[in-house]
Amino acid sequence: LAKTTQPISMDSYEGQEVNITCSHNNIATNDYITWYQQFPSQGPRFIIQGYKTKVTNEVASLFIPADRKSSTLSLPRVSLSDTAVYYCLVGSPGWAGKSTFGDGTTLTVKP
Amino acid sequence: GAVVSQHPSWVICKSGTSVKIECRSLDFQATTMFWYRQFPKQSLMLMATSNEGSKATYEQGVEKDKFLINHASLTLSTLTVTSAHPEDSSFYICSASSRRYTDTQYFGPGTRLTVL
Numbered sequence: 001l002a003k004t005t006q007p008i009s010m011d012s013y014e015g016q017e018v019n020i021t022c023s024h025n026n027i028a029t030n031d032y033i034t035w036y037q038q039f040p041s042q043g044p045r046f047i048i049q050g051y052k053t054k055v056t057n058e059v060a061s062l063f064i065p066a067d068r069k070s071s072t073l074s075l076p077r078v079s080l081s082d083t084a085v086y087y088c089l090v091g092s093p094g095w096a097g098k099s100t101f102g103d104g105t106t107l108t109v110k111p
Numbered sequence: 112g113a114v115v116s117q118h119p120s121w122v123i124c125k126s127g128t129s130v131k132i133e134c135r136s137l138d139f140q141a142t143t144m145f146w147y148r149q150f151p152k153q154s155l156m157l158m159a160t161s162n163e164g165s166k167a168t169y170e171q172g173v174e175k176d177k178f179l180i181n182h183a184s185l186t187l188s189t190l191t192v193t194s195a196h197p198e199d200s201s202f203y204i205c206s207a208s209s210r211r212y213t214d215t216q217y218f219g220p221g222t223r224l225t226v227l
Contacts, residue, residue, distance in 0.1 A: 034215060043204045043218035101155040
């Protein structure tokens with residue numbers, strides 16, 4: 001069961017790029033890495049998922065080094081509406097190994 | 112695609128009553144569904160995992176007789192909180208996954224339960 005570790009909080013300003021790193025030292029061979037965004041009193045929203053190297057979509061990029069023991073979510077040009085809690089989740093197909101949410105990173109974007 | 116709904120979005124009940132929460136995958140068939148609980152300013156805590164047509168697997172410390180989970184079809188799972196007490200008040204969130212979507216978990220909007 002892969003345990004994840006993230007910084008508790010981060011501050012940024014509008015227009016800046018934000019990088020949030022998640023450590024998952026005991027990630028298994030079949031595990032994918034998925035990042036979610038959560039606003040208060042809402043369910044987590046899928047942001048991006050990857051297995052290795054780099055993945056990019058319309059809202060974020062995900063960088064995964066060769067050893068896959070960590071991953072970095074990159075949010076380009078953040079806005080006030082990006083203020084939220086961000087979680088990384090590690091799990092394998094079928095979730096046979098289950099999944100455990102870490103404490104997440106509270107990102108505060110300031111004007 | 113990959114939309115998950117929950118009903119109700121919030122519920123208030125008296126202590127000792129039972130409450131049922133529905134979780135539906137609207138546009139895909141969910142191989143597996145998950146139920147989480149989240150207390151204020153805390154992370155999500157997995158309660159149980161269920162596959163269609165089989166019994167749910169509960170996490171350690173979660174009372175299966177108190178939190179009844181029924182995964183009756185590939186698009187519907189229900190969580191029933193039996194004999195609810197104030198300490199059961201929480202935010203309950205379900206998620207669903209499908210191999211069609213590389214087993215990504217897609218989450219519902221959550222249900223706020225308040226037990227008086």
